[in-house]
Each structure stands twice: as structure tokens, then as C-alpha cells.
Amino acid sequence: MTEIEPEESSTEEKIFEAAKDVFHRKGFDGARMQEIADKAKINKSMLHYYYRSKDKLFEKVYQLSLMRALPQIVSLLNKDLPLEEKIREFVREYLSVIKKNPEIPSFIIRELNTNPSRIQEFFRAQVAKRVQPFIDQVSEASEAGKIKDDLPPEQVIINIMSLVIFPFIGKPILQILFNIDDSAFDDFVDQRLEYLPDFVVEMTLKSDSDL
Amino acid sequence: MTEIEPEESSTEEKIFEAAKDVFHRKGFDGARMQEIADKAKINKSMLHYYYRSKDKLFEKVYQLSLMRALPQIVSLLNKDLPLEEKIREFVREYLSVIKKNPEIPSFIIRELNTNPSRIQEFFRAQVAKRVQPFIDQVSEASEAGKIKDDLPPEQVIINIMSLVIFPFIGKPILQILFNIDDSAFDDFVDQRLEYLPDFVVEMTLKSDSDL
DNA sequence: GTCTATATCGGGATAGAC
DNA sequence: GTCTATCCCGATATAGAC
Secondary structure, three states: OOOOOOOOOOHHHHHHHHHHHHHHHHHHHHOOHHHHHHHHOOOHHHHHHHHOOHHHHHHHHHHHHHHHHHHHHHHHHHOOOOHHHHHHHHHHHHHHHHHHOOOHHHHHHHHHHHOHHHHHHHHHHHHHHHHHHHHHHHHHHHHOOOEHHHOOHHHHHHHHHHHHHHHHHOHHHHHHHHOOOHHHHHHHHHHHHHHHHHHHHHHHEOOHHHO | OOOOOOOOOOHHHHHHHHHHHHHHHHHHHHOOHHHHHHHHOOOHHHHHHHHOOHHHHHHHHHHHHHHHHHHHHHHHHHOOOOHHHHHHHHHHHHHHHHHHOOOHHHHHHHHHHHOHHHHHHHHHHHHHHHHHHHHHHHHHHHHOOOEHHHOOHHHHHHHHHHHHHHHHHOHHHHHHHHOOOHHHHHHHHHHHHHHHHHHHHHHHEOOHHHO
16 A cells, blocks of 8 residues: 555645645735645745745746646647637637636736746747647638638637637626626536537638628 | 926826836736836835825726726717617727727736735726616617527627727737737737727627528 | 744835935 | 935745754
């Protein structure tokens, strides 16, 4: 019996999970090493023993947060699929993945807006090239006249991103405007999962009757 | 001659403008009183002389940022206009106003996500009741079967907000994905100003042929 | 590997001269 | 109203015992 109990994660892992939670909620500037230590139920100096500095700990959290979510979301963008299907699947996949980690979009974007230098290079390296095939495919469709209102590709892509990402970032606004709690927000996301994939396709591509 | 030169704003105003800039870019947690003082070219202790504390200075900046932009944007939501026209005008108005202060959305949302307690009450008091008439009007249209795909009102409104707000918040992502600089981003916003009002209406309301 | 104690520094805030 | 000097706390980080 080599003590592999599920709750008994290593100190390093406990720290990482706690750090993830705190950094996600408070951002780098608002996070406190003490709060991370408390949440991990370990001594503050352990943080430095394992990760040397707040910066390094943050970097680990940031990179792993991105890398855990990103491959699932963008893997299908490189597949050989018709654009319509790709859009539908992308919307579905994004909502499904983020539903399980709803703080990620606001975390990534906050840091990108607040302290670009710390992370933008990693973001560029990891994201840009994986998305490029999709951009190309939209560009082709655009040139072939298949995009509604003949929008340029950047506008198409930003519109899609807006509809899938914003609700998670704007959650507090949503909760104020419609007076809903967390569980109602979850229902709200489920609702989107149902209609949004088709909705985005309709909004983006010319329908048969337009041709 | 009573010395009314445009560049010669009062110390209090210089502080406020500097604070606005720093808080908008760095957020409350990332902002430094020293940086604000440097930017205003005054002594750090002047900050406390005029505003007593970082919290109070922030509150002033936050409230005024919101109150300068909000009335312009939401005033028409209370007018007696057909929904279609109201949506069109709202999109146009939002883009026009935010174009001049593009950091506001990311500022408001960052603080709302990072430190809700500090500002959500003010936000609720100022925004919620001004938007309510618009929510009601969308609800009526929804019950009357005038909304595309028969979406519930919250979904309709969040979709509209996503399309107008997100591009400003996601600017750094946009710049990475499409490799564009600030001036190209401005062009991008101008492009949206042209097509988005009609686009959002089409996306939201059933067209005549659907009836 | 884990703890306590402490160093060090930065940042918000105040006192007091002018 | 504006400046200098300083206080004081909180936060990151390190030293060193166990």
C-alpha cells in the first residue's frame, strides 16, 4: 500500500491548485501569497521552496491554465472540415470546456490587458499559429462570397469570439442586470450551448436562399 | 486676464486625469500612487491632500468614468422608439462613445470581476434601472414572437452586449491574432460602426419574410 | 520537507515646516 | 497649497533550526 489516496495530493499540487484559484479570481496584482498558502493549508515559505517567487508561480499557473483549455478548444480548427461544421463545433467545444473552468476567460484577458508584457509572448506563441488555419479558411470563404454581408474575416472571427467568450467575462454585469444567482447563470450557459452553435452559423454564413 | 489657459488645469484636475489614466490601465490593485503623482507632475502627498486615500481617489475615478459614458449610451433606451430602431441606435451610440474612451469597458469589467464589492452597488444603482425599460421592451417583443429563434430576452441582450463590448476588451487578443497595430484597430472599430447596427438588428429580430 | 523568525522593501498615509 | 521627512504596515523573500 503506497498511500495513493485521491485527496492526498502532494504539497506541490496543493499549492498549485490554490494558486490557480487565487490568481484566477484576483489577478496577479491582487493575489497574495499568504492567501494562497492559507488556501493550500501550508506554510507560506513552502511557496518559495517549491516555486521560488510569485512571478514563477504565476507563470506556471498561467501557462498550465492556458494549455489545459486551449488544445481541447482549438484542436478541431486544424481539421479538414467544412467551415460551417467547424464553426458549429468550435462554439460547442468552447462553451463545454469553459463551462468547467468559467474563470479562465476573464483571467486571461485581465492579464493581457493589465500586464501584457508578462504573458503576451507565450499567448502569441501558443494561440496564434493554432488559429491561423481557421483564419485562412474564413478568408477563403470570404473571397468566395460565402460570408453574410460580405464581412471581412477579422470581423467574422471577432463576432464569433464575442458571442462565445463575453458572457463569461460579463457574468457580474449579467447577474446585476437580470438579478440571477450562480446556479441561474449555469442554466443560462446551458441554454447557450443549445442554440448558439446553429445561431452563430446562421449569423455568419449565407444561407442557401441567399445564393 | 484671469489666467484661463487650457493647459493650465488645476492641481486637482491634473491629479484626476492622471489617476484616471493609471487606474484604467493598471486597475486598482496594479495602480501606484507614485505613478499617478509622477504623471500629474506633482508631489505624492498632494494626492492625499486632495483625495485623502487611494480608495477615495479610485472611487471618484470610477464613478466619473461611468457617469460620463453611461448617460450618452443609455439615454435612448428610455425613449419611446420601436425596438428595431432602438437597437440600431444603441449599437451606434455605444461604439461612438467608447471609441473615444476605449479603455472603459475593460476597466469596468476588470474591477467588477476582481473586486466586486467595491463597485457593484454603484453599478447596480446607476445601470440597472436605466436598462430596465429596454429589457422590458425586449421581453414584450419576445412574448409577441418577434425575436429570431424565439430566444429569451436575457439571451438577446447578452448577444447584443457581446458584439458591442467584447472587441474593446479583447483588443490585445485581436492584435495578436491579426497582427495589427493601434491605428489598424481604430479602422477596425470604424468598420464595425458601419455594418454592426444593421447586422445586430438582422440577427435579433425576425425579418418580414419570417412572418 | 517543513517550520519559525527575520530581513528587506515598497507603498499608502501622516506630520510638520514653509 | 506644496514640500520633505518619516511612519508603519503588509508583502515578498530568505536564513536557519529541526
